[in-house]
Amino acid sequence: MQRQKANPHMLPNGFYYQAKALSAQKSLDLFYYLRDSLTWQQPKTTVFGKTNPIPRMQCFIADADADAGVRYGYSGSTLNVEPWPDVLDAMRLRLNKQFDVGFNALLVNLYRDGNDCMGWHADDEAELGHEPIIVSISLGAERVFKIKHKVTKEVTSLTLHSGSCLVMNGLSQQQYLHALPKQTRLAHPRINLTFRTIFQK
Numbered sequence: 001m002q003r004q005k006a007n008p009h010m011l012p013n014g015f016y017y018q019a020k021a022l023s024a025q026k027s028l029d030l031f032y033y034l035r036d037s038l039t040w041q042q043p044k045t046t047v048f049g050k051t052n053p054i055p056r057m058q059c060f061i062a063d064a065d066a067d068a069g070v071r072y073g074y075s076g077s078t079l080n081v082e083p084w085p086d087v088l089d090a091m092r093l094r095l096n097k098q099f100d101v102g103f104n105a106l107l108v109n110l111y112r113d114g115n116d117c118m119g120w121h122a123d124d125e126a127e128l129g130h131e132p133i134i135v136s137i138s139l140g141a142e143r144v145f146k147i148k149h150k151v152t153k154e155v156t157s158l159t160l161h162s163g164s165c166l167v168m169n170g171l172s173q174q175q176y177l178h179a180l181p182k183q184t185r186l187a188h189p190r191i192n193l194t195f196r197t198i199f200q201k
């Protein structure tokens with residue numbers, strides 16, 4: 001398997017990175033506000049017959065009127081749907097304008113320290129549509145994000161800074177997997193916001 005250290009401007013097709021989308025102070029203020037005010041859940045997932053809590057906390061926020069079609073879950077469990085806090089609704093409206101989309105859902109991940117992580121996956125659920133656009137905002141500790149081509153297995157690494165914005169669109173979910181690996185020596189927490197559009201089934 002080939003490995004490549006990415007320059008943010010040389011990411012695979014469909015991945016775009018902006019290091020300073022939010023100021024350092026705003027990112028920190030938002031991190032603490034969300035950490036202390038969101039209703040966090042830790043769903044369980046069953047893999048090869050073994051059920052365990054996922055290695056991070058989550059909050060799923062979505063439009064109330066889209067609720068019937070907006071579901072997000074893991075094998076066996078579905079996350080409760082929470083209403084939009086004003087600050088995230090305002091951010092969603094700004095992003096809708098900037099990217100000319102209609103985000104109706106937001107998955108928030110809280111990585112309590114470097115032991116929390118997310119394994120290889122693609123956001124390719126049918127309800128996200130054929131070529132989804134997902135906007136991912138990072139707050140708090142810097143973490144390494146990995147992108148792997150599904151066929152060549154080539155891996156690209158990118159450090160996600162606090163206040164950064166990573167956009168995944170086009171064929172990014174069809175051609176690549178992504179992951180946020182453990183960094184066991186890291187003691188600091190991070191919050192990640194992924195804005196999505198979920199289509200009614």
Ligand SMILES: O=C(O)CCC(=O)C(=O)O
Binds near residue numbers: 107109136160178
């Ligand atoms: O925390 C991250 O940056 C990764 C989030 C992610 O992969 C996802 O929500 O699908």
